[in-house]
Amino acid sequence: MCLGVPMKIVRIDGDMVVAEVDGVQKEASIMLLGDLVAVDDYVIVHAGFAISRLDPAEAEETLQMMREVFRDEDMA
Amino acid sequence: MNYQDEFRDRALVAIMADNIRKMAARLKKPVNFMEVCGTHTMSIYQYGIRSLLPENVRLVSGPGCPVCVTPVGYVDKAIAAAADPANIVATFGDMLRVPGSQSSLMSARAGGADVRIVYSPLDAVTLAAEHPQRRVVFLGVGFETTAPTIAATILEASRRGLSNYCVLASHKTMPVPMEILTADPDLGLSGYLCPAHVSTVIGGKAYQPLAEKYGIPCVVTGFEPADVMQGIEMLLAQQLAGESKVEIQYRRAVSWEGNPKALAIMARVFVPCDAEWRGLGILPGSGLAIRPELAVFDAEKVLNLPDTPGVEQPGCRCGEVLKGKLSPLDCPLFATVCTPEAPVGACMVSSEGTCAAAFKYGERS
Numbered sequence: 289m290c291l292g293v294p295m296k297i298v299r300i301d302g303d304m305v306v307a308e309v310d311g312v313q314k315e316a317s318i319m320l321l322g323d324l325v326a327v328d329d330y331v332i333v334h335a336g337f338a339i340s341r342l343d344p345a346e347a348e349e350t351l352q353m354m355r356e357v358f359r360d361e362d363m364a
Numbered sequence: 365m366n367y368q369d370e371f372r373d374r375a376l377v378a379i380m381a382d383n384i385r386k387m388a389a390r391l392k393k394p395v396n397f398m399e400v401c402g403t404h405t406m407s408i409y410q411y412g413i414r415s416l417l418p419e420n421v422r423l424v425s426g427p428g429c430p431v432c433v434t435p436v437g438y439v440d441k442a443i444a445a446a447a448d449p450a451n452i453v454a455t456f457g458d459m460l461r462v463p464g465s466q467s468s469l470m471s472a473r474a475g476g477a478d479v480r481i482v483y484s485p486l487d488a489v490t491l492a493a494e495h496p497q498r499r500v501v502f503l504g505v506g507f508e509t510t511a512p513t514i515a516a517t518i519l520e521a522s523r524r525g526l527s528n529y530c531v532l533a534s535h536k537t538m539p540v541p542m543e544i545l546t547a548d549p550d551l552g553l554s555g556y557l558c559p560a561h562v563s564t565v566i567g568g569k570a571y572q573p574l575a576e577k578y579g580i581p582c583v584v585t586g587f588e589p590a591d592v593m594q595g596i597e598m599l600l601a602q603q604l605a606g607e608s609k610v611e612i613q614y615r616r617a618v619s620w621e622g623n624p625k626a627l628a629i630m631a632r633v634f635v636p637c638d639a640e641w642r643g644l645g646i647l648p649g650s651g652l653a654i655r656p657e658l659a660v661f662d663a664e665k666v667l668n669l670p671d672t673p674g675v676e677q678p679g680c681r682c683g684e685v686l687k688g689k690l691s692p693l694d695c696p697l698f699a700t701v702c703t704p705e706a707p708v709g710a711c712m713v714s715s716e717g718t719c720a721a722a723f724k725y726g727e728r729s
Contacts, residue, residue, distance in 0.1 A: 290403045290428075290509040290561040291587075291716075294367035309366075317486060319516050320626040330367050332564060332617055335456070336484020337513045339626060340564035340617045342367050347616035354376045354594055358383040 292334035294342055297327050307333055367616065371588030372411075380593035381416040387600040394420040396552055397599050398688055400542060401559035402429030402716030403587050409725040411589040421596065424551065424688040427541050428559055430506045431458045431714040432686055433641045436674025438505075438534045439464035444669050445501045445532065446477035451667075452495060454488035455503040457481045458714045461707060465675040485517045492521065492529035501663050504533040509561040511535045511652055512626035515633035518654070518661045532663035533654050536639055538562050539570050540650035546578045551688055555581040555599040557592065560614050565630075567622025568612045579608040586614035633658060642676075642710065643683030682709035685718050692722040699723055 295307035295316070305325070307316050316333045318325055324341055325331060331338035399405055405425045408414065414423060427433050439462050446453040446469060453469065460470045460481065473479040482488050485502060492500040504514040514531060521529040538559060546553055558571055563584045571582040581602035585595030595613045602608065612618050630652070639651025654662040663669070676683075679697055684690035692698045692711070702708035704720055711717035715724075 290401055290430075290507060290559060292509070292561045292564075296366075317484075317516065320512050320623060320629065322625050330365075332561065334509055334561060335513050336486055337516065339509065339512070339561065340623060342616050344365060344616075347365060347367060347370070350594070350613070350615055351370055351376070354380060354590055356383075357379055358386055360386060 290334065292332040292339060294330050295333045297325060297329050297331060300325070300327060305338065307331065307338070368588065371586065371590045373590060376590045377416070377593050380590065380597055383597055384416075384421065384593065384600060385418050387597070387604060388418040388421050390604055391420055394422060395554040395600070395603055396422045396424050397555045397557060397596060398424045398426045398545065398551075398553050399557040400426040400428040400538070401562065402432070402714065403560070404557055404585070404592065405429070405718050406716045406721050407587050407589065407592060409721040411592075412725075413589060413592055416593070417596070421600070424553070425685070425718040426545065426688055427641065427644060427686045428507070428538070429711065429714050429716050429718070430510070430536065431462055432682060432710040432717045433536060433643065434459075434462065434505050434534055434710065435640045435642050436463070436465055436676055437640070437672065438532075438674070439468070440466075440672065440674050441669045442469060442503055442532060443467060443472050445663065445667055446472045446479050449478070450498055452478045452480060452491060452498055452500045453503065454480050454482050454491055454500055456505070459503050459505065461713045462710050463677055463708065485513050486520065489517050489520050489524070489526065489529055492526045493524065496528060499528045499530065501667070502529070502531045504531040504535055507536055507538055507559070507562045508565045508630070511634065512565060512630045515629045518633050518658060519629065521661060522658070527660060530661050530663040530666045531654065533634070533652065534639070535634065535652040536641065537636070537650055537652060538566065539574055540647050541641060541644055542574055543578075544644060544647060545687065546574065546580055548687070553580065554603060556583070557595045557599070558582050558584040560584065560586050560591070560618070563614070563618045563622070565623045565626045568610050568618060568620045570622070571610045575608050575610050581608050582610045584610070584612045584614050584618050586617070643686035677708045680709035682711045682719075685711050692719040695719070
């Protein structure tokens with residue numbers, strides 16, 4: 289039930305936005321985020337509401353950390 | 365970057381599987397990590413994550429499927445609301461087939477009750493505006509991810525002056541059951557993969573008291589396979605270093621403070637209350653009730669609903685599955701009497717129930 293989909297905002301109209309994933313467009317409310325979002329931002333959409341804005345820099349850093357290969361001596 | 369494909373990369377998962385094996389070789393005894401959230405459970409089964417872990421790193425599924433922990437008595441109330449032709453019951457699809465004491469909303473609908481599935485709770489408000497002569501009763505279930513969206517509908521109905529909209533609220537909040545499970549010596553939990561989207565709202569700080577009081581590592585973890593692997597890696601690192609702190613793996617979406625606007629909207633509409641969880645019983649301060657000043661939107665106050673204790677289905681062991689004490693395979697009903705087509709218990713109904721995930725992704729023996 290807590291499923292949320294990362295969607296890209298294509299249009300903002302007051303408290304509502306149109307967001308897109310895999311070519312599918314859907315309306316979502318940004319009542320829970322306020323004016324923190326802009327067109328081209330990615331947000332997590334849950335039950336028709338954007339609940340969080342995705343941070344590209346944090347995402348890049350997370351991917352960077354995932355690529356780190358541990359060697360035994362790193363963990364000594 | 366579309367924030368999805370990058371985190372499903374096999375090569376990344378392979379690197380982390382290798383790291384995890386190296387780290388696990390240094391463990392003095394096996395560890396049990398609980399994934400609290402049903403969406404994690406689903407992802408772990410879907411991507412075969414258990415098969416990538418060494419034997420001494422075990423994953424235990426927790427109580428984080430809202431439909432699964434909703435007590436039978438609540439379903440009975442929803443069916444009673446649907447029995448009145450004056451009402452339209454609006455719900456997320458998951459609730460439809462959950463067994464009540466006697467029947468389900470699905471059979472009520474087959475018997476003529478007006479039960480409608482909505483994608484967004486806002487659709488239920490629209491429904492109320494379109495049917496001024498009838499009352500729309502929305503079934504408010506879900507954790508802190510969903511509670512603010514339902515709170516928003518009550519504020520929206522209030523703003524639009526709709527007096528024919530109400531919510532049958534059974535929201536639950538997360539850190540409380542985790543405390544009960546941490547203290548359970550039978551489970552012997554060594555760390556938590558904390559829920560991803562609940563934490564976008566409540567923030568990493570919500571788990572700080574748990575980590576401090578019980579000395580248990582907590583890592584807020586995303587739902588994609590590479591996220592889950594990194595969450596496990598971070599829990600192992602804490603375990604090996606003898607640490608117990610809250611860390612956020614899912615940093616692209618979760619902050620330490622959470623979502624202040626969602627928290628404020630939730631606080632305007634709800635107050636904490638005691639709540640009944642299937643399998644765990646009544647847990648103090650683990651639910652959300654509609655504030656008395658908004659009683660006109662509270663189905664419990666507006667409708668005359670039965671308040672009798674629900675009757676669990678005979679032989680159903682969802683309660684133990686939800687506590688992580690029983691694997692679906694150890695339930696005698698699993699995949700015999702109880703299947704997704706004809707579910708006996710809620711854990712087989714919801715797509716993110718542990719039994720449904722085990723059934724769908726082939727864990728049969």
